[in-house]
Amino acid sequence: MSAKRAPDADPARSLALLWSSHSRPGRSGLTVRAIIEAAIGIADTEGLDAVSMRQVAERLGVGTMSLYTHVPGKAELTDLMVDTAYGRLYDDVDAPAAQPGGWRGGMEFVAARNWDLYRRHPWMLQAPGGRPVLGPNAVLKYEAELRPLDGVGLSDVEMDSVLALVLTHVEGTARLGASMARAQQDSGMNETEWWTVNAPLLDKVMDASRFPVASRVGEAAGREHQGAADPAHALAFGLARILDGVAALIAGR
Amino acid sequence: MSAKRAPDADPARSLALLWSSHSRPGRSGLTVRAIIEAAIGIADTEGLDAVSMRQVAERLGVGTMSLYTHVPGKAELTDLMVDTAYGRLYDDVDAPAAQPGGWRGGMEFVAARNWDLYRRHPWMLQAPGGRPVLGPNAVLKYEAELRPLDGVGLSDVEMDSVLALVLTHVEGTARLGASMARAQQDSGMNETEWWTVNAPLLDKVMDASRFPVASRVGEAAGREHQGAADPAHALAFGLARILDGVAALIAGR
DNA sequence: ACGTCGTACCGTACAGCGTACGGAACAGTT
DNA sequence: AACTGTTCCGTACGCTGTACGGTACGACGT
Structure with missing residues (x-):
């Protein structure tokens, strides 16, 4: 009953390597x-x-x-790759907090930067998640992204929760975008092309009257987004709702 | 320059198989x-x-x-596995809409059910994402989850966006939960144990004064959550903010 | 009843993966 | 100059997905 089955990174080894000087x-x-x-x-x-x-x-x-x-192995190398990529997020620890628009502007900046990061390095979304990375750049990122939320009326725990919420949203929509880009790339068709090709098959096999709401909404959304989904729109729409909700939390004190 | 590099599922083959009778x-x-x-x-x-x-x-x-x-191959089999798992989400297409609490209650029900699904089948979060599945059960799921949002004052496109937002949030927090469970399982330590073991190393190597906000907030959150993060709390907190934001959107008409 | 044909089954083989192991080659110290 | 410790790496093992080709069975036409 050895532990070899799941080749996850050894967190202690990763930690030591991440913080070593790489001489x-x-x-x-x-x-x-x-x-x-x-x-x-x-x-x-x-x-x-x-x-x-x-x-x-x-x-x-x-x-x-x-x-x-x-x-030590490939899993630990992946951890190192991720932390290194984090290092390219912000030139300055105060970049998010220095953004205009208060905490909201800061969070929008954070979201945009993370979005760009995932767009440039989509492989980060495929990296199997063991324990989160916790390298020097990850910690710096955490510090930079928390600062816009400091002193705006949130408790410490709430600051952490709000940031996690925003980052989870960005990661999720970025994952959607990456998978669509990937699908488009190795099918050679873009979204609209693929749909016009496969729509007849779907229509034939799926009875629209059994799914009245889905077919109505799906069609409307498909027309609006020119495809099954629009990651950029999902990012913007979701972020707006989330930040509205956070604003309500802050205001309700 | 063949397309063999990325062994993604052939969407057309998957589609045909998903909707065939499996005789x-x-x-x-x-x-x-x-x-x-x-x-x-x-x-x-x-x-x-x-x-x-x-x-x-x-x-x-x-x-x-x-x-x-x-x-046809393993990728298509994975698509089939995912759609099959979706089939176990709701007994009835009207289950979410029949929930008390209006659209909000419906969305909370949807979130809870998806959360349970990912907890029972964490492998769904590891499944490499090509084009989204679009099998019969996925369509049924879409229909069931849209219904609570129908006729509450959202446009069709907004209904799609709100649902996607909620689902992305659940998936993201579930992913966090799965990776923590996995890390805990194959390290043999739970979160608190791991932190008490590795905290000294981190303290030594990372200068807390360089990260004042991160260390303060991180400590507070760590104490509150008894670990680096608490997926269940993240789910609840995020969902509350998101639904507040959606409520504001609906009210602002 | 018997040949024929389509297809379900599957044994073998290949290229690629992560990495355990042990030998060779070099750097630094004595 | 000899010894020691570390770096470099060739070989090999067990695993993966799956291409290919052979075999054997079920059904059908005569």
Whole structure:
């Protein structure tokens, strides 16, 4: 009954690596930093599935097994990739708080930046989630994103909850966007094309009268969004509702 | 430059299979339905990673390649698994709309049911997302979940947006919950244990004075939730804010 | 009753994955 | 110059999804 079944990252190993200095100890110039960067490069252009230890090693001109001198395994490498990507979110810890529009402007900025991050690095959404990362950049991100909420009338626990709510929403809509982009890419059809091709089959097989509300609403939404869903619209609409709800919470004191 | 790189499901094949009758054409009694059920059984108890074609075949007492007579490939099988799981959400199409508390009560019911679904079948959150499923049960789910929102003062497009917002929130918090449960399971420590073990290391390496807000809020939230995060609380808090925001949208007409 | 044909079943094989293991080669210290 | 510790990496194992081709059965026409 060994624990090998689920190849999750060892959190302690990840933690140590994340906070270590990533110095260059090797004689071939191989570095943890370089490994991470190569892996991210592959993931950005070919997706997370294409990131194999062999591919990373080849890109670095190095034997596959040499990677294991610097990194415990693939799961921990993924953790490092994620934290590194977080590092590119904000130039300054005060960027969100410095935004105009108070806490609401700050949260909208946070949402937009995270959205961009996921659009540039869709592989982050495919990364299997073990324990959340907790590297230096993740902590910095947390600090930066909490600051706009400080001193606006929320308790500490509520600040955390509000931020988590916004981030969950962005991640969810970004996931939708990524899967649609992916589907579009490897089917070669965009949303509208795919629907005009497959609509007859669906109409034939699914009796619209059994689903009156669904067919009416689905058609209206499909026309409006030019497809089954519009991630950008979902992001904006949801964020507006969420921030309205938070405003009500703050005002109701 | 073939399209084999990303083994996503062929949507047209999935569609056809999803809406076909799943009759038993074989001489060994092997059925699409049986394959799906076996796969779900494995996924429920051992996770989606453990669902390999060989494992499924073995559970059915059948040669591995026989599965391919009934199912085009693993990606399409995953689509079938998801739609089948959707089928267990509501006994009746009117269950959400029949809930007390108007549209709000309906949405809370929808959220609770989806939450339960993800708790019982966490593998649904690991399923790689190509184009969304669109099987018969998914359509039925869509119909059932839209009905509480019908005739409350929302446009058709807004009904779709509100539902998507709620579902995205539930899925996101459920994902958090699943990853925490998984981390807890294969580390053998619960949240509090893990934190008391690893807190010293983190304290040593991370300078709390650089992250004043994060450390203050993080500590408060950690104490409140007895861990890094509390998925159930995140679900309730977020849902309340979201529905408040939707109420404001409806009232502001 | 018997040949014929379509198709369900499945054994073998291949390319790719993560990584355990052990040997070789080099750096630094004594 | 010899020893020691670390870095580098070739080989091998068990696993994955599935392409291909052979076999054997059920049904149907005569």
